[in-house]
Amino acid sequence: xxxxxxxxxxxxxxxxxxxxxxxxxxxxxxxxxxxxxxxxxxxxxxxxxxxxxxxxxxxxxxxxxxxxxxxxxxxxxxxxxxxxxxxxxxxxxxxxxxxxxxxxxxxxxxxxxxxxxxxxxxxxxxxxxxxxxxxxxxxxxxxxxxxxxxxxxxxxxxxxxxxxxxxxxxxxxxxxxxxxxxxxxxxxxx
Amino acid sequence: xxxxxxxxxxxxxxxxxxxxxxxxxxxxxxxxxxxxxxxxxxxxxxxxxxxxxxxxxxxxxxxxxxxxxxxxxxxxxxxxxxxxxxxxxxxxxxxxxxxxxxxxxxxxxxxxxxxxxxxxxxxxxxxxxxxxxxxxxxxxxxxxxxxxxxxxxxxxxxxxxxxxxxxxxxxxxxxxxxxxxxxxxxxxxxxxxxxxxxxxxxxxxxxxxxxxxxxxxxxxxxxxxxxxxx
Numbered sequence: 001x002x003x004x005x006x007x008x009x010x011x012x013x014x015x016x017x018x019x020x021x022x023x024x025x026x027x028x029x030x031x032x033x034x035x036x037x038x039x040x041x042x043x044x045x046x047x048x049x050x051x052x053x054x055x056x057x058x059x060x061x062x063x064x065x066x067x068x069x070x071x072x073x074x075x076x077x078x079x080x081x082x083x084x085x086x087x088x089x090x091x092x093x094x095x096x097x098x099x100x101x102x103x104x105x106x107x108x109x110x111x112x113x114x115x116x117x118x119x120x121x122x123x124x125x126x127x128x129x130x131x132x133x134x135x136x137x138x139x140x141x142x143x144x145x146x147x148x149x150x151x152x153x154x155x156x157x158x159x160x161x162x163x164x165x166x167x168x169x170x171x172x173x174x175x176x177x178x179x180x181x182x183x184x185x186x187x188x189x190x
Numbered sequence: 191x192x193x194x195x196x197x198x199x200x201x202x203x204x205x206x207x208x209x210x211x212x213x214x215x216x217x218x219x220x221x222x223x224x225x226x227x228x229x230x231x232x233x234x235x236x237x238x239x240x241x242x243x244x245x246x247x248x249x250x251x252x253x254x255x256x257x258x259x260x261x262x263x264x265x266x267x268x269x270x271x272x273x274x275x276x277x278x279x280x281x282x283x284x285x286x287x288x289x290x291x292x293x294x295x296x297x298x299x300x301x302x303x304x305x306x307x308x309x310x311x312x313x314x315x316x317x318x319x320x321x322x323x324x325x326x327x328x329x330x331x332x333x334x335x336x337x338x339x340x341x342x343x344x345x346x347x348x349x350x351x352x353x354x355x356x357x358x359x360x361x362x363x364x365x366x367x368x369x370x371x372x373x374x375x376x377x378x379x380x381x382x383x384x385x386x387x388x389x390x391x392x393x394x395x396x397x398x399x400x401x402x403x404x405x406x407x408x409x410x411x412x413x414x415x416x417x418x419x420x
Contacts, residue, residue: 057389084206088205091206
């Protein structure tokens with residue numbers, strides 16, 4: 001009996017190129033739950049930062065406490081960090097869930113995670129006693145205080161983002177629906 | 191596939207930053223301390239202060255533990271009622287300019303006024319109004335040695351990246367008076383900035399700090415009081 005993996009591999013649109021047991025093909029399947037989990041998580045994080053009562057104020061306090069941007073010296077940059085970061089998370093999260101521009105969306109989230117990890121490391125090194133603010137007022141995986149747990153959490157999420165970005169085929173994704181249409185568009189003859 | 195990655199990446203980031211920019215223009219978060227509103231209006235419009243807020247952190251006592259005999263306030267130390275009578279209104283965004291001189295003829299510069307600093311007399315006026323919350327921003331040991339009667343002990347560290355539970359219990363329109371050791375101490379200014387960031391509009395800083403309050407003979411108490419849980 002043909003498994004879904006084998007069917008996918010045998011189909012013309014499959015990424016597997018004949019090697020059905022290849023790692024890249026397994027990655028394509030793993031990318032599906034990763035996409036929904038990561039996209040949902042970033043949407044939840046952004047929602048908590050922007051749309052719950054006093055969410056922006058709470059996130060602003062976290063950004064301020066990280067002491068990476070001085071709101072007095074660079075107010076515009078500070079506002080952009082407070083509001084721009086969650087909005088980038090929203091666009092990337094929605095794109096991931098829809099499977100539209102999936103690799104780019106995973107790349108954006110990976111980039112954000114790298115920045116977050118760097119900031120958390122700097123907070124730990126500077127011995128600042130602060131909250132993460134990663135999910136607004138929520139702390140679903142780690143305690144309130146920024147610590148090594150937040151780094152581990154972000155590394156796991158980063159690995160998921162990289163897995164999505166490296167999957168050659170995106171199943172249940174708008175990309176895989178739109179790609180054949182693009183590929184089969186008749187050439188314009190002059 | 192590869193040639194579309196970078197443009198798509200840039201478009202996603204640009205869309206997010208643009209939306210964030212528009213959002214920040216529509217509803218920016220405060221990053222500086224506003225000049226507080228008219229003290230008279232603040233007192234008038236604020237609800238009566240509750241002696242013990244409902245959502246206290248675990249371990250906080252229900253009632254302040256008053257160890258010293260209460261009022262130490264000599265009558266002559268009470269500022270004249272002119273400080274809160276409507277005869278001295280101000281719509282300039284600073285505390286009433288017609289307020290009575292502070293205990294010890296305290297004067298404040300316009301720059302200090304614009305940051306929300308108030309004199310001892312004005313602070314005592316707010317204290318007497320029973321609508322203002324006092325926040326002691328000094329460290330725990332200093333707070334326990336003595337603080338303004340019924341003041342909350344919330345050190346600056348309690349604001350770093352979080353909102354203290356005691357502050358959450360305070361109504362946004364209530365006047366809040368922060369203090370530390372007076373003079374050039376930064377804690378009360380920083381706490382006031384954080385409170386402003388959190389949406390509190392009537393935040394004042396008692397310029398003379400606790401030493402001035404104590405020297406003026408205003409009500410104080412010692413002991414654990416009501417402190418933010420660590």
